[in-house]
Amino acid sequence: MPPRISTSRLTQPQTCECFRSRSRKSPSTPAPSTRQFHATARHGTRLRRNMWEWFQGPGRVFREPLPGSTNYLSAYDKQGNLLRARRNQQEDPEDQDELDQDEDAIVQRELDQGLDDVERENRAIDRATKRSAREEIEERGGIPPERQGDMRPYPLNQSFKSQPVLSEDLREQLYVQVVHYRHDVSSVAATFGVDIRRVAAVVRLKTIEKQWEEEGKQLAKPYAKAVLNMLPTTPFKPETSKPITPHEPINDLPVHPRTRQQIFYPTSESRQFTREDAAKVFDSKLLPADQRIPLPMLVDLERWKLQGLGREERQKKQREMDDAARTAIETAARKKAAWEASALRTVPGRRWDFKFEDISAEKVGKDGRGRQAVGYRYGMPHEDRKRGMVKIPTSVE
Amino acid sequence: MVLRLRLSRVSTPGGAKRHHPRYNIVLAQARTARDSKPLEVLGTYNPVPELPVGAEPGDRKVKDIKVDVSRCKYWLGVGAQPSDTVWRLLSMIGLLEPKYLPTGPQTENVLKAVRFPTHEPRAATPAQSRNDGPVTKAIKDNTRAKADIGAGTTSPMNPNEA
Structure with a gap:
């Protein structure tokens, strides 16, 4: 049976010539007519009319993104008004008047009213926070910061919330802190509220970025800028009273695969069963939770706070611990350097180097089977399966 | 019978292999078999030049030698005879005078071989x-x-x- 599709409906060209050698302008295909999809076309369907209405009405706000803010659908109502801007206008105008007044005058008035010290202090703190919030709003051009509800890019997916990413300033600052000021990665992570692994990744990527800039490679800066404009970012504001905004929870205990099993472990009531014991029950080599936590010094800080130590005392203790850690690292480095100087020799050859290391041949022990000894061992099979070999351990932990 | 400092080819690790030589530097009786159990193992010698772990591109390959310098010195002092290869290796760190020397001004440089400070006579x-x-x-x-x-x-x- 012949094909039912008429040849005129086939878009396929009628020639078998290669598309490369074929002439561009085929006389058989007609020139494309005027575009159906056009702003001035008025002859469209109802759906198309609706679309154009939306483009010129509520959808107009999405053409130019808000500066310094996300621009998601769920932040607007159906008429295209920014929801959080309306909320801001509903605030009490009396409060606004009070914020504009001089601080001394307010204090004097409160004294006249006969408020006690605690009450006045609370009010002063309240005013300070409100003032800083208002300054921030003014900085953003009168638009208040996004709330959780404004962070949903997909209106039908309520549980998807857009998470903030590191801003360019903050990334640069992390790099400067680690590379130029030589702070260790964990303290930088604790100070800036960014995960240790993220800090390390930022430092690595920034290093590559600087290297590329040195080499004169072109970076995709406009792309990065466009993406960062659309996403919520964690800022770094060095000139303000609160320069650091915590980025994420940093001290979450990672779930070790060994701890995923449920174990029924009978133990005596009189026994103190601590985290160390629990770790040993899960796995003989597993470290206790206090040591597996990413930033154990934060736990120490909190513990000192609960013990009731003063601020100065805590700082002093922290400094002592930092110094001890630094000394330990330096001592280890010095020891290693001394060992290398005394025990390692490299003799350059024509095509390769000979690397000599001084070792102790005494480590083989009395039976010549020491496990720490250098040198390949000689024909002595393990005897632990032999009859009569006593396998009682020689020491008990 | 003479004691010799020599190499002994060992099959470990991972069993005997062709094209994969690994040696122990041993002290043994001269007339015993090469791979028999020696009196003492003084070190190891990997004759295959390898890039060290964590090498940067452009680093040179190294032949790895581990040797107990003070023990070697002792055995040389009491008359142990090194084989030619061991002689060559030990002369590199100044335990022995090189057996074969280049002629000409290089000779002096060779004789100023490096020496382990730990094994120098203490002042x-x-x-x-x-x-x-x-x-x-x-x-x-x-x-x-x-x-x-x-x-x-x-x-x-x-x-x-x-």
Whole structure:
């Protein structure tokens, strides 16, 4: 049976010539007519009319993104008004008047009213926070910061919330802190509220970025800028009273695969069963939770706070611990350097180097089977399966 | 029977292999088999040049040698005979004079081979010499005098005589 599709409906060209050698302008295909999809076309369907209405009405706000803010659908109502801007206008105008007044005058008035010290202090703190919030709003051009509800890019997916990413300033600052000021990665992570692994990744990527800039490679800066404009970012504001905004929870205990099993472990009531014991029950080599936590010094800080130590005392203790850690690292480095100087020799050859290391041949022990000894061992099979070999351990932990 | 410092090809790790030589530097009786159990294992020698772990691009390959320098020195001192290969290796760190030397001005450079500072003769500290008793002091002085003059041709009667 012949094909039912008429040849005129086939878009396929009628020639078998290669598309490369074929002439561009085929006389058989007609020139494309005027575009159906056009702003001035008025002859469209109802759906198309609706679309154009939306483009010129509520959808107009999405053409130019808000500066310094996300621009998601769920932040607007159906008429295209920014929801959080309306909320801001509903605030009490009396409060606004009070914020504009001089601080001394307010204090004097409160004294006249006969408020006690605690009450006045609370009010002063309240005013300070409100003032800083208002300054921030003014900085953003009168638009208040996004709330959780404004962070949903997909209106039908309520549980998807857009998470903030590191801003360019903050990334640069992390790099400067680690590379130029030589702070260790964990303290930088604790100070800036960014995960240790993220800090390390930022430092690595920034290093590559600087290297590329040195080499004169072109970076995709406009792309990065466009993406960062659309996403919520964690800022770094060095000139303000609160320069650091915590980025994420940093001290979450990672779930070790060994701890995923449920174990029924009978133990005596009189026994103190601590985290160390629990770790040993899960796995003989597993470290206790206090040591597996990413930033154990934060736990120490909190513990000192609960013990009731003063601020100065805590700082002093922290400094002592930092110094001890630094000394330990330096001592280890010095020891290693001394060992290398005394025990390692490299003799350059024509095509390769000979690397000599001084070792102790005494480590083989009395039976010549020491496990720490250098040198390949000689024909002595393990005897632990032999009859009569006593396998009682020689020491008990 | 002569004691020799020599290489012994070992099959470990991972069993015997062709084209994968690994040696122990051993002290053994001269007439025993090469791979038999030696008197003492003094170190290892990997004759295959390899890039060290964590090498940067452009680093040179190295032949890895581990050796107990003080033990080797002791055995050489009591008359153990190194094989040619071991002689070549030990002369690189200044335990022996090189057996074969290039002729010409290079010779001097070769003789100034590196030496492990831990195995250099220790200089007597002033604190030590102050605490020495008269007998120890006399013996030490004698030794020093001998060292200054050369080989020991001392009188059996007078220890202080050169």
